[in-house]
Amino acid sequence: MAGQVLLHLTEHLPRKRVQTVLTAVLSEHHPTVECTAYGWPAVTNALNEFPPIWQPATILANDTDAVNSWANISKSVPTDIIPHGDIFGDWNDTSYNVASDPACWWTRSLCTTPKLAGLPPDVASVPEPDTMGYGFDDGPNCSHNAFYDYLKDQNQKATMFFIGSNVLDWPLEAMRAIDEGHEICAHTWSHHYMTGFSSPDAFAEFYYSKSRHGFSLDLINPWIFQASIKAIKLVLGVTVTCWRPPFGDVNDRIRAIAEGLGLRTIIWQYDSFDWEQATGNVTAQQVYQNYDNFIQRAENGTFSSGGSIMLTHELNNFTMQTAVSMYPQLKDAFKYVVPIGVALNKTQPYVESNYSLPSFEQYISGTITTNSSGSSGSSSSNTSSSTSSKKNAAMMLATKPDSSFFIALGLLSALMGSSLLL
Numbered sequence: 546m547a548g549q550v551l552l553h554l555t556e557h558l559p560r561k562r563v564q565t566v567l568t569a570v571l572s573e574h575h576p577t578v579e580c581t582a583y584g585w586p587a588v589t590n591a592l593n594e595f596p597p598i599w600q601p602a603t604i605l606a607n608d609t610d611a612v613n614s615w616a617n618i619s620k621s622v623p624t625d626i627i628p629h630g631d632i633f634g635d636w637n638d639t640s641y642n643v644a645s646d647p648a649c650w651w652t653r654s655l656c657t658t659p660k661l662a663g664l665p666p667d668v669a670s671v672p673e674p675d676t677m678g679y680g681f682d683d684g685p686n687c688s689h690n691a692f693y694d695y696l697k698d699q700n701q702k703a704t705m706f707f708i709g710s711n712v713l714d715w716p717l718e719a720m721r722a723i724d725e726g727h728e729i730c731a732h733t734w735s736h737h738y739m740t741g742f743s744s745p746d747a748f749a750e751f752y753y754s755k756s757r758h759g760f761s762l763d764l765i766n767p768w769i770f771q772a773s774i775k776a777i778k779l780v781l782g783v784t785v786t787c788w789r790p791p792f793g794d795v796n797d798r799i800r801a802i803a804e805g806l807g808l809r810t811i812i813w814q815y816d817s818f819d820w821e822q823a824t825g826n827v828t829a830q831q832v833y834q835n836y837d838n839f840i841q842r843a844e845n846g847t848f849s850s851g852g853s854i855m856l857t858h859e860l861n862n863f864t865m866q867t868a869v870s871m872y873p874q875l876k877d878a879f880k881y882v883v884p885i886g887v888a889l890n891k892t893q894p895y896v897e898s899n900y901s902l903p904s905f906e907q908y909i910s911g912t913i914t915t916n917s918s919g920s921s922g923s924s925s926s927n928t929s930s931s932t933s934s935k936k937n938a939a940m941m942l943a944t945k946p947d948s949s950f951f952i953a954l955g956l957l958s959a960l961m962g963s964s965l966l967l
């Protein structure tokens with residue numbers, strides 16, 4: 546059914562019109578409305594090919610591709626590194642020797658240089674001086690429109706570490722990120738502590754997040770659509786080549802599985818602890834202080850010989866609001882604020898060669914996108930010095946009841962044969 550509906554759509558609807566509808570859907574600024582569940586046919590019709598959303602992943606027995614891939618990759622995965630504690634981060638019963646740190650377990654030792662031969666070091670900082678590798682974890686957040694609008698207004702791209710389950714819950718939001726030229730990396734399927742998984746289950750956490758990431762507007766394209774046999778492959782979009790471990794929980798066993806899937810591990814140097822405000826363990830003021838400390842380091846020359854990465858999130862409205870509030874100061878403190886892949890001069894971010902990122906030199910010269918889906922060309926960096934206060938930024942995300950989201954969804958639903966589940 547999904548194939549027929551999408552085929553109908555792609556046969557009869559000009560791509561520009563599809564994009565116009567999606568743009569309308571994604572222009573809403575009301576968290577409740579934005580976070581009303583909808584069904585995207587390409588996703589809802591493929592759910593039986595995935596583990597249950599938000600549940601710890603296992604390899605599906607009937608998924609031949611996954612079974613074969615694991616059979617191949619498992620040959621390079623060490624068997625003498627056993628799971629640490631459980632997938633909820635309970636390490637009470639582990640007898641790991643942190644001092645000798647045989648597995649290069651970052652969460653316990655901050656080790657980023659693997660001890661297992663053949664693995665590249667984690668990316669914890671960026672080589673370009675006075676540069677911030679800019680990125681956000683845990684998206685796509687259903688109410689991220691105001692935040693993404695802000696980034697767009699600032700001509701700012703970032704690296705988005707998407708959770709597979711979130712991508713299936715909010716595919717239009719995921720589309721927006723890739724369509725606007727942000728770099729997409731994986732952040733696992735269900736966001737648990739990776740070193741607590743068995744090796745096959747850890748593989749599944751990667752596999753089902755990575756291989757279904759980034760539904761692209763370009764894939765609603767008759768050429769591509771008719772050229773492929775399996776409908777689900779038409780909405781895969783891109784195959785990511787980077788990932789960030791939830792909670793930073795990675796060791797050489799997990800790195801080996803990531804390496805087998807072509808994923809580079811990206812960690813961080815500083816933590817804003819924005820994610821922890823929601824737990825009540827830190828206050829909003831402490832989060833702003835963490836940003837301020839990071840900014841002060843930039844201002845006092847700490848990053849004059851090599852740039853840095855700070856952990857920040859797309860997790861909730863507070864974390865996005867904080868990012869908006871602090872952006873002008875980050876821009877002032879750092880010479881360059883760029884996606885992590887750009888700071889690494891990684892011009893081919895995905896396996897698919899029809900996407901590219903600008904080089905670092907291109908980006909800082911004003912070419913902030915090169916060949917991302919839907920949008921291309923260069924754009925000058927925004928040089929206006931904003932003085933927006935935290936209060937003003939907070940207002941950006943204030944609610945604004947509007948019915949345009951439902952109107953847009955209704956229009957989209959009509960276009961797609963009333964397949965949307967509101």
Ligand SMILES: [Zn+2]
Pocket residue numbers: 682683732736790791792
């Ligand atoms: Zn996370």
